[in-house]
Amino acid sequence: MSDEKGGKLSDTLLRLLRGTGRPFSVNALLKELPKDAKKANVEKVLGKLVDSEFVMEKTFGKKTLYWAKQSKVDSAKLLEQRNQLSEQIILLDKQLAATEETARKLEAELKQFTSKGKQDPDQKLSGPELDEAIKEQEKRVESLSAQRDRMAAAGGPKKSSKSKAEYEKAWRQRKRIVLDIMGAVLENSETLTKKDIIEQIGLETDEDAGVALPS
Structure with missing residues (x-):
């Protein structure tokens, strides 16, 4: 050949x-x-x-x-990437929640300024200081709204969740492959047990790696 x-x-x-x-x-x-x-x-x-x-x-x-052969190095990297994505999702969720909460408060304050002007015309609500305060609030609302929109456009937590789901899917596929292999071996052997195969192959289980994927 x-x-x-x-x-x-x-x-x-x-x-x-x-x-x-x-x-x-x-x-x-x-x-x-x-x-x-x-x-x-x-x-x-x-x-x-x-x-x-x-x-x-x-x-x-x-x-x-x-x-x-399933690479242990690849599995370790897969677990590390999944954990990093989990942390990223938590951080993005907190940032998005804080941004939305601040935007809601500023919008409420802006409405309050406007409604006061309508309810009490005797107050000098058209003065430079109040006008400047309203403009400042409007800028902050616009800035936070833009930040929120950018996070949404970039995917934010949803995008990270999708990536995390893909890594979990790959991990489950690897696990299924290994279980299929062990099943085929056990079918052709009357003496070997699942534990024997794991020890002979040198397989690292989820328990050994301290991994517990969500159901």
């Missing part, structure tokens, strides 16, 4: 294993590959992928299964 063909087969196998997230035996992989794929070549490429730590390999009895 030439290096070019070996490279193409390697790419094909990686896409298949990563795309499905399932464990495969060599025979099962051959069913998914073009008819001209040879078992010896597939085994050789899988061996290289295992050596390069792109693929995990485990033999259970007479059956050897292969699946794409």
